[in-house]
Amino acid sequence: MSWPEGYGRLVLAQVDSTNAEAARRAPGLAGPEWILARAQSAARGRRGRAWAMPEGNFAATLVMRLDEPPEHRALRSFVAALALFDAVGALVGDDAGLALKWPNDVLLNGGKLAGILLESLGPHLAIGVGVNLIAAPGAGQVEPGALRPVSLLGETGVRVGPEAMLEALAGAYAAREAAFVTYGFGAIRTAWLARAMGIGAVATARTARDETTGTFETVDEAGHLVLKTAKGRVAIAAADVFF
Known part of the structure; x- marks a missing residue:
């Protein structure tokens, strides 16, 4: 190339x-x-x-x-x-x-x-x-x-x-x-x-302040990670993700 x-x-x-x-x-x-x-x-x-x-x-x-x-x-x-x-x-x-x-x-x-x-x-x-x-x-x-x-x-x-x-x-x-x-x-x-890893799998998104666990549904139009949790869908702008 x-x-x-x-x-x-x-x-x-x-x-x-x-x-x-x-x-x-x-x-x-x-x-x-x-x-x-x-x-x-x-x-x-x-x-x-x-x-x-x-x-x-x-x-x-x-x-x-x-x-x-x-x-x-x-x-x-x-x-x-x-x-x-x-x-x-x-x-x-x-x-x-x-x-x-x-x-x-x-x-x-x-x-x-x-x-x-x-x-x-x-x-x-x-x-x-x-x-x-x-x-x-x-x-x-x-x-x-x-x-x-x-x-x-x-x-x-x-x-x-x-x-x-x-x-x-x-x-x-x-x-x-x-x-x-x-x-x-x-x-x-x-x-x-x-090409994404883990769609449909359970993931934990961890920040310095808290963590959210749910099913990895998608990435939205703003680039946020979308997790389906017990409290509903949550869009996360920045975090470390663990499967």
Whole structure:
């Protein structure tokens, strides 16, 4: 897949985190740019958690200027997840073991292969992507109850380098972004739900303040998780989800 027109590319040997680097570079960018780092010293996941990055794994951020309301920007999490699904399937030659987990994970054979972190940077949005290409963190490096981490190499035997992953992801993202801009969230939502883990299963959505348990029904038009509970349907904007 060729590099998408209009997207910049920057490859660095090491940074603290690609999202932090995106924040530093965003004001000077003329257009959307992918920033890839071969090593990170202070990688982060959701809610400020540390993100382990063994050598050979993938860490990159797409930074782009978006003059949109925050709730519309947040839907890029689904765009990015679909693009990751597309890219990994293309690199491996098979997407049968892949699935998407709300709000921002890509799964392989039931384990967590990749995560996505969105951060607003004033008028810019940073979409950070981490993929366990070569090695997965140990079970002790994830919170209790979380899905087991897996690597692409460990699950498929396919070895993919970070730059090959970036090439595939950038092309896949550009295609999904174009569909989002042209047709809106409806088409993205339908495609995401077709690849979603756990529809019809019991799930617990946990925030810092409370938790809600119910049957995972759908994702609504705002990107919220919809659970059917004993008290009725509940739409959840942000949470960690456990099946």
